[in-house]
Amino acid sequence: MNLKEIASIIGADFIGEDIEITGMNTLKDANKSEVSFVSNSKYVKEIQNSNAAAIIVDSSTKDFVPEGSVALVVNFPYWEMAALSKYFAPPLENDELPHAVIGEGTKISPKAEIANGAVIGKNCTVMAHTYVGSKAVIGDNTVLYPNVTVYRDCRIGNECVIHAGSVVGSDGFGFATNKLGEHKKIYQNGNVLIEDNVEIGSCTTVDRAVFGSTLIKKGVRIDNLVQIGHNCEIGEYSVLVAQSGVAGSTKLGRNVVMGGQAAAAGHLEIAPFSTFAARSGITKSIQQSGLTFSGFPLMEHRIWLKLQAKLAKLIK
Amino acid sequence: MNLKEIASIIGADFIGEDIEITGMNTLKDANKSEVSFVSNSKYVKEIQNSNAAAIIVDSSTKDFVPEGSVALVVNFPYWEMAALSKYFAPPLENDELPHAVIGEGTKISPKAEIANGAVIGKNCTVMAHTYVGSKAVIGDNTVLYPNVTVYRDCRIGNECVIHAGSVVGSDGFGFATNKLGEHKKIYQNGNVLIEDNVEIGSCTTVDRAVFGSTLIKKGVRIDNLVQIGHNCEIGEYSVLVAQSGVAGSTKLGRNVVMGGQAAAAGHLEIAPFSTFAARSGITKSIQQSGLTFSGFPLMEHRIWLKLQAKLAKLIK
Amino acid sequence: MNLKEIASIIGADFIGEDIEITGMNTLKDANKSEVSFVSNSKYVKEIQNSNAAAIIVDSSTKDFVPEGSVALVVNFPYWEMAALSKYFAPPLENDELPHAVIGEGTKISPKAEIANGAVIGKNCTVMAHTYVGSKAVIGDNTVLYPNVTVYRDCRIGNECVIHAGSVVGSDGFGFATNKLGEHKKIYQNGNVLIEDNVEIGSCTTVDRAVFGSTLIKKGVRIDNLVQIGHNCEIGEYSVLVAQSGVAGSTKLGRNVVMGGQAAAAGHLEIAPFSTFAARSGITKSIQQSGLTFSGFPLMEHRIWLKLQAKLAKLIK
Numbered sequence: 001m002n003l004k005e006i007a008s009i010i011g012a013d014f015i016g017e018d019i020e021i022t023g024m025n026t027l028k029d030a031n032k033s034e035v036s037f038v039s040n041s042k043y044v045k046e047i048q049n050s051n052a053a054a055i056i057v058d059s060s061t062k063d064f065v066p067e068g069s070v071a072l073v074v075n076f077p078y079w080e081m082a083a084l085s086k087y088f089a090p091p092l093e094n095d096e097l098p099h100a101v102i103g104e105g106t107k108i109s110p111k112a113e114i115a116n117g118a119v120i121g122k123n124c125t126v127m128a129h130t131y132v133g134s135k136a137v138i139g140d141n142t143v144l145y146p147n148v149t150v151y152r153d154c155r156i157g158n159e160c161v162i163h164a165g166s167v168v169g170s171d172g173f174g175f176a177t178n179k180l181g182e183h184k185k186i187y188q189n190g191n192v193l194i195e196d197n198v199e200i201g202s203c204t205t206v207d208r209a210v211f212g213s214t215l216i217k218k219g220v221r222i223d224n225l226v227q228i229g230h231n232c233e234i235g236e237y238s239v240l241v242a243q244s245g246v247a248g249s250t251k252l253g254r255n256v257v258m259g260g261q262a263a264a265a266g267h268l269e270i271a272p273f274s275t276f277a278a279r280s281g282i283t284k285s286i287q288q289s290g291l292t293f294s295g296f297p298l299m300e301h302r303i304w305l306k307l308q309a310k311l312a313k314l315i316k
Numbered sequence: 317m318n319l320k321e322i323a324s325i326i327g328a329d330f331i332g333e334d335i336e337i338t339g340m341n342t343l344k345d346a347n348k349s350e351v352s353f354v355s356n357s358k359y360v361k362e363i364q365n366s367n368a369a370a371i372i373v374d375s376s377t378k379d380f381v382p383e384g385s386v387a388l389v390v391n392f393p394y395w396e397m398a399a400l401s402k403y404f405a406p407p408l409e410n411d412e413l414p415h416a417v418i419g420e421g422t423k424i425s426p427k428a429e430i431a432n433g434a435v436i437g438k439n440c441t442v443m444a445h446t447y448v449g450s451k452a453v454i455g456d457n458t459v460l461y462p463n464v465t466v467y468r469d470c471r472i473g474n475e476c477v478i479h480a481g482s483v484v485g486s487d488g489f490g491f492a493t494n495k496l497g498e499h500k501k502i503y504q505n506g507n508v509l510i511e512d513n514v515e516i517g518s519c520t521t522v523d524r525a526v527f528g529s530t531l532i533k534k535g536v537r538i539d540n541l542v543q544i545g546h547n548c549e550i551g552e553y554s555v556l557v558a559q560s561g562v563a564g565s566t567k568l569g570r571n572v573v574m575g576g577q578a579a580a581a582g583h584l585e586i587a588p589f590s591t592f593a594a595r596s597g598i599t600k601s602i603q604q605s606g607l608t609f610s611g612f613p614l615m616e617h618r619i620w621l622k623l624q625a626k627l628a629k630l631i632k
Numbered sequence: 633m634n635l636k637e638i639a640s641i642i643g644a645d646f647i648g649e650d651i652e653i654t655g656m657n658t659l660k661d662a663n664k665s666e667v668s669f670v671s672n673s674k675y676v677k678e679i680q681n682s683n684a685a686a687i688i689v690d691s692s693t694k695d696f697v698p699e700g701s702v703a704l705v706v707n708f709p710y711w712e713m714a715a716l717s718k719y720f721a722p723p724l725e726n727d728e729l730p731h732a733v734i735g736e737g738t739k740i741s742p743k744a745e746i747a748n749g750a751v752i753g754k755n756c757t758v759m760a761h762t763y764v765g766s767k768a769v770i771g772d773n774t775v776l777y778p779n780v781t782v783y784r785d786c787r788i789g790n791e792c793v794i795h796a797g798s799v800v801g802s803d804g805f806g807f808a809t810n811k812l813g814e815h816k817k818i819y820q821n822g823n824v825l826i827e828d829n830v831e832i833g834s835c836t837t838v839d840r841a842v843f844g845s846t847l848i849k850k851g852v853r854i855d856n857l858v859q860i861g862h863n864c865e866i867g868e869y870s871v872l873v874a875q876s877g878v879a880g881s882t883k884l885g886r887n888v889v890m891g892g893q894a895a896a897a898g899h900l901e902i903a904p905f906s907t908f909a910a911r912s913g914i915t916k917s918i919q920q921s922g923l924t925f926s927g928f929p930l931m932e933h934r935i936w937l938k939l940q941a942k943l944a945k946l947i948k
Binding site: 386445481482483486501517541561579581613622630 | 741743757759760761775777778779788793795796797831833834835851854855856857868869871873874875886887892894905909942943946947
């Protein structure tokens with residue numbers, strides 16, 4: 001799509017040299033053929049440092065757009081970004097892509113569905129009613145149990161196991177909301193990358209990134225009914241126990257342990273080797289590694305024990 | 317089924333003119349060809365105002381059955397209602413129904429299953445391993461990702477998206493329990509109605525109503541692994557974040573936001589524009605609209621902050 | 633596999649008469665043709681009383697191995713047990729087994745998949761996209777809704793209902809971790825046994841046992857999105873409300889009720905007729921039956937009410 005079309009879709013004036021735009025991205029990650037956006041004047045620094053070809057802005061932020069980048073001025077940049085995201089969404093499936101490539105020794109159930117453009121490595125097992133989407137890539141020796149869904153463009157490494165009913169690459173929970181309270185979908189045009197030797201339990205959901213990738217690093221163990229939001233990064237060998245959840249864009253360091261039903265809010269950074277007891281509620285980033293936490297609000301486990309003792313006294 | 321058969325199934329005496337009964341319903345909603353029940357003498361008003369053809373009662377409530385309605389007297393009305401519900405359950409599938417009707421431009425995977433009697437609108441996409449049940453109706457431009465299950469008789473509007481692994485119309489969690497602690501299933505003979513422009517994430521479950529409909533109104537956004545109980549009503553543009561849950565018969569007003577892992581008990585009414593922080597536990601109805609709540613027990617967010625400050629002091 | 637091979641796999645010295653080993657098991661349950669292991673010197677009693685043919689031990693526990701049992705001495709028994717477990721894992725499917733046996737009156741969707749070696753009783757319904765694994769056994773009059781997965785070797789009784797998207801028999805969350813923080817899978821070579829008249833909601837997960845069986849006893853009612861860990865035992869007529877979870881090896885007595893989002897830690901024993909309010913967090917065994925609990929940390933409900941009153945006072 002070219003910049004003129006984009007300006008027209010979002011209702012921005014555009015005067016200048018038209019160029020081809022290949023995608024959308026964050027201010028930080030956008031390259032010279034991508035369009036970005038800013039919804040909030042607190043991101044002034046990111047605007048000034050952005051390499052984006054064009055930035056969707058409002059009147060309060062337009063003056064920070066750097067030279068070499070086009071300011072596309074609208075009233076509601078976040079809403080218009082959502083509107084535009086639809087145009088960069090690829091088709092759900094594409095029959096014109098070549099048939100899937102299946103590695104030697106791999107066993108695919110006749111009742112599985114492998115979309116065109118997918119690539120599956122050697123010695124894998126793909127069981128009945130499992131779906132591998134367009135251009136998805138699966139490594140060697142990986143097992144997909146029945147009723148698994150791998151959305152288009154997602155990548156799963158070698159020696160992985162995905163249990164029944166799990167979903168890799170469903171859309172992140174992204175939408176803009178206007179003053180009437182109506183929502184507009186932000187198409188999630190990123191993907192999920194799962195590295196080698198990851199095991200995922202049953203009925204667990206890993207959302208695709210809005211831009212870029214949701215990342216599950218090597219050796220991670222995820223239990224059943226766990227939620228991983230869009231653009232999360234789960235560090236090597238981390239362990240997520242059943243019914244825990246990680247909200248969008250949160251990054252766990254390596255060997256983080258989240259107990260059952262624990263949850264982390266979005267946009268946090270959690271130091272390596274942090275341990276969270278069952279049902280911990282993490283709302284702030286953790287800088288120091290190796291500590292154990294409990295409770296909601298979260299506190300160090302030893303303090304939580306102290307609090308419980310105080311509360312026990314309170315009811316006597 | 318006629319009233320004589322019903323009396324015989326539940327072991328009630330019946331003298332009088334036999335009539336055809338078309339279904340079961342609540343005291344409030346039952347019409348003159350439906351049978352209702354009452355399990356508790358606190359519903360005296362509802363009995364007296366009911367239009368039901370017949371009401372299953374015990375000796376403590378039988379005298380409140382209005383003229384024009386037949387009292388079917390049993391020892392355990394709730395248990396007998398459960399026993400009876402089975403007789404009103406339609407078959408899971410019905411091969412004698414006509415083949416499904418599929419709208420123009422709609423793409424159905426050869427590995428999807430559309431039961432007889434279903435109707436699917438125009439320009440929809442139904443992906444592999446998805447099931448659309450008997451007499452289910454899907455609007456136009458709706459996407460059902462892989463491994464979705466839509467149970468019989470459920471209705472989904474236009475411009476909806478249902479992500480992989482989600483279930484629309486599974487049975488509500490209903491059963492009667494006797495003094496021995498044994499349970500008897502209450503067949504869930506209602507359905508789910510999803511209006512236009514609703515998006516539902518992956519591995520989310522929306523239960524069908526016991527009578528009537530579970531209702532998801534237009535523009536609602538539901539994330540992954542969310543539970544919606546039978547007979548709930550989710551107001552327009554409401555937002556339910558991952559792993560939240562709404563128990564049976566609770567009604568959310570429009571633009572209610574439930575944070576991750578938040579939950580509402582059953583039979584509540586929640587005012588429009590209420591916001592619940594992650595992991596809120598809602599056990600009472602909310603009358604005033606536009607407020608923000610936290611915690612379990614639930615309190616206004618500003619009070620919750622105060623409480624946390626007090627607790628923090630307690631451990632110093 | 634014989635004992636010499638096992639010693640070689642785990643790197644233990646073995647001198648003595650070689651014997652055939654048929655499986656792995658706990659110290660308590662292992663028979664004279666099974667190998668067991670001990671990871672911790674607090675299990676001295678269990679070692680001394682074990683009937684296992686051989687026990688994987690380290691230097692601190694080797695002297696407790698009883699006569700008649702072979703001590704296989706390694707540095708990290710738990711890690712080596714994990715390594716060994718792989719060799720006892722049967723193939724995911726086995727084409728050489730006879731075709732599934734299907735009882736009279738049973739209706740199997742052409743889009744379901746029943747693996748070789750499975751046995752399905754009379755008058756069952758197995759709907760589209762459901763998978764029944766190798767050597768799984770299903771009783772009479774049982775309904776498997778669409779997109780259900782029953783893993784190999786699991787057994788489901790008569791008159792059961794499993795709703796869409798649920799998973800019976802996925803691997804328990806078991807692995808050993810070394811000093812580098814790397815994990816090694818413990819193959820879950822047990823199964824799931826579901827007795828008669830059990831109903832399971834949608835997108836619920838029941839993990840198979842590591843050894844032996846995860847057991848769901850007759851008449852149990854499980855709602856949607858519930859997690860049952862490996863080797864749990866759920867007593868007769870127990871009721872597990874949506875999004876609740878039971879961690880591995882916990883045993884619930886009969887008629888235990890767990891409210892929505894309630895959870896129990898692993899290795900507990902819960903007395904019959906215990907009731908847990910929504911979101912209770914159970915971390916200790918309950919000896920006395922018939923009580924009602926709330927909160928996390930858990931307390932008797934009447935005490936929890938008192939605590940909430942005190943906390944309410946605190947914020948005034």
